[in-house]
Amino acid sequence: MKRIIVIGGGVIGLCSAYYLHKHGHEVEIIDKSNMDEGASYVNAGYLSPSHIIPLSAPGVMRKGLRWMLNSSSPLYIKPRLDMDLLKWGLAFNSSCNPRHVKRSIPVIRDISVLSQELFDELKKQQEFTFHYDKKGLMMLCRTQKGMEEELKVADLATKADLEVSVLNAEEFREIEPKANIDSIGAILYKCDFHTTPHEFMSDMKSYLTKARVRIHPNEMVKDFQISAKTIKAVYTDKASYEADEVVLAAGSWSGLIARKLGKHLLMQAGKGYRINTTTDYGISIPAILSERKIAITPMNGFTRVAGTMEIAGINNRINKVRVDAIANGARLYYPDMNLTAQEKKDAACGLRPVTPDGLPYIGRSETCKNLTFAAGHAMMGWSMATATGKLVQEVIDDKKPSVKMELFNPDRRFR
Numbered sequence: 001m002k003r004i005i006v007i008g009g010g011v012i013g014l015c016s017a018y019y020l021h022k023h024g025h026e027v028e029i030i031d032k033s034n035m036d037e038g039a040s041y042v043n044a045g046y047l048s049p050s051h052i053i054p055l056s057a058p059g060v061m062r063k064g065l066r067w068m069l070n071s072s073s074p075l076y077i078k079p080r081l082d083m084d085l086l087k088w089g090l091a092f093n094s095s096c097n098p099r100h101v102k103r104s105i106p107v108i109r110d111i112s113v114l115s116q117e118l119f120d121e122l123k124k125q126q127e128f129t130f131h132y133d134k135k136g137l138m139m140l141c142r143t144q145k146g147m148e149e150e151l152k153v154a155d156l157a158t159k160a161d162l163e164v165s166v167l168n169a170e171e172f173r174e175i176e177p178k179a180n181i182d183s184i185g186a187i188l189y190k191c192d193f194h195t196t197p198h199e200f201m202s203d204m205k206s207y208l209t210k211a212r213v214r215i216h217p218n219e220m221v222k223d224f225q226i227s228a229k230t231i232k233a234v235y236t237d238k239a240s241y242e243a244d245e246v247v248l249a250a251g252s253w254s255g256l257i258a259r260k261l262g263k264h265l266l267m268q269a270g271k272g273y274r275i276n277t278t279t280d281y282g283i284s285i286p287a288i289l290s291e292r293k294i295a296i297t298p299m300n301g302f303t304r305v306a307g308t309m310e311i312a313g314i315n316n317r318i319n320k321v322r323v324d325a326i327a328n329g330a331r332l333y334y335p336d337m338n339l340t341a342q343e344k345k346d347a348a349c350g351l352r353p354v355t356p357d358g359l360p361y362i363g364r365s366e367t368c369k370n371l372t373f374a375a376g377h378a379m380m381g382w383s384m385a386t387a388t389g390k391l392v393q394e395v396i397d398d399k400k401p402s403v404k405m406e407l408f409n410p411d412r413r414f415r
C-alpha cells in the first residue's frame with residue numbers, strides 16, 4: 001500500500017483516486033476549489049470515441065488565425081505577448097499534420113472505448129445512480145460544405161471500427177421526431193454515449209468519501225519538498241502532506257504546478273461555456289452543430305447547450321458576446337430554441353486543459369520519480385476520464401497498461 005496525494009479533484013483526479021483506492025492505496029485528494037465548478041461540471045457530458053481527430057489537425061491553425069479577430073467564433077485565440085502561448089502555438093502548429101492525426105486515431109479510440117466500458121462497470125454498482133444514456137450523437141450540418149467535412153471524419157471513424165451512419169433530413173427527423181431541426185443531413189455516431197456530469201461527480205465524491213478517501217476542498221497546493229528527484233512532501237496553504245506518490249491532475253493549472261517541480265509542461269486553458277435550459281424542445285438525442293461547433297445534450301431534467309474554445313489565459317470571466325454567439329448558433333439549427341435572458345445570465349464556464357497535440361499527458365516523467373501526470377485532456381477529458389484513472393493506477397502499480405500510452409508521454413517533444 002502506498003500513500004498517494006492526488007492534486008486536483010476534477011473528473012480526472014476523482015477517477016484516479018477511485019482506481020488507486022480500489023487497488024489498496026491510501027489516497028487523499030486536494031483541490032483549491034469547492035469542487036462544484038469548472039470543466040468537469042459544465043461539460044457536454046459526451047463519452048464520445050467518435051472524436052477521433054485530435055484538436056491539432058491540418059487546417060485548424062489556419063482557421064484559428066482567421067478567427068483571431070472574431071471574438072464570437074467557435075475557436076478564439078486571444079492575441080497576447082506571452083512566451084508560453086508562443087511556444088504552445090508553435091508546437092500546436094507543428095502537430096497539425098496528417099501523420100499526427102493518423103497515429104492518434106487508434107489511441108484516442110482505444111482510450112475512449114475503454115473509458116465507456118469502465119463507465120458501464122461503475123454504473124452497475126448501486127452507489128452510482130448518475131444519468132447515463134446510449135442514444136448516440138448526431139453531427140448536424142446546415143451546409144453542403146459542412147456535410148462534406150463531416151463525411152470525411154465519418155469515413156475515418158468507420159475505418160476505425162466505430163458504428164457510424166449517414167442520415168438524410170427525413171431519416172434524422174424519424175429518430176428525433178419531436179424536435180424542430182433545420183439541417184440538411186447528419187452523421188449518427190451510435191458508438192457515443194452521454195451523461196449528466198454533476199450527477200457522476202456527485203456519485204464519485206460520495207463513493208470516495210464513504211470509502212474513506214480523504215478529500216480536502218478549498219485547499220491550494222503551493223509547493224513541494226523535493227530531494228533526489230523525489231517528492232517528499234506536498235505543501236498547501238493549510239498543511240503539508242508526506243507522500244510515496246503524487247498524481248498531478250490539476251487540469252489547466254497543471255502547467256503552473258509542474259513548474260514548481262522543475263517541469264515545463266506546454267498547456268493552455270481553452271475556455272468553454274454552457275447554458276442550461278429546462279424548456280422542452282423535444283430533444284432526446286445529443287447533437288453537435290457542425291459548422292458552429294456547439295454541443296446540445298439532453299441531460300437529466302434539462303438540456304445543455306455548450307461551446308466555444310477560447311484560448312485567453314486562466315480566468316473565469318464570462319464573455320457575454322460568446323454566450324450570445326452560442327445561443328444564436330443553437331437557434332439556427334433548432335429554430336424553436338429561444339434561450340431566455342436569465343438562462344444566458346446563468347451561463348457558466350470551464351477551462352479545458354489543452355496540450356499542443358491534443359493528446360493528454362498521462363504517465364511518469366523524468367522530472368520526479370514518484371510523480372504521475374494525468375492532465376491535458378482538452379475536449380476529451382470526460383470521455384477519457386475513467387480509463388485515465390485506470391492507467392494512473394497501472395502506472396503507479398507498475399502494471400502493463402490497458403491501452404498503449406507512448407503518445408501520452410509527458411516528456412514527449414513537439415516538432
Ligand SMILES: Cc1cc2nc3c(=O)[nH]c(=O)nc-3n(C[C@H](O)[C@H](O)[C@H](O)COP(=O)(O)OP(=O)(O)OC[C@H]3O[C@@H](n4cnc5c(N)ncnc54)[C@H](O)[C@@H]3O)c2cc1C
Nearest residue numbers: 008010011012032043044045046221251272380381382383
Ligand atoms: C464547455 C465544455 C464542454 C465539454 N464537453 C466535453 C464532452 O462532452 N466530453 C468530453 O470528453 N470532454 C468535454 N469537455 C472537456 C472536459 O470537461 C475536460 O477535459 C475535463 O473536465 C478536465 O478534467 P480535469 O479533472 O483534468 O480538470 P478540471 O475539471 O479543471 O479539474 C482540475 C482541478 O484541479 C484543481 N486545482 C488546480 N490548481 C490547483 C492547486 N494548485 N491546488 C489544488 N487544486 C488545484 C482545480 O480547482 C480543479 O478542480 C468539455 C469542456 C468544456 C469546458
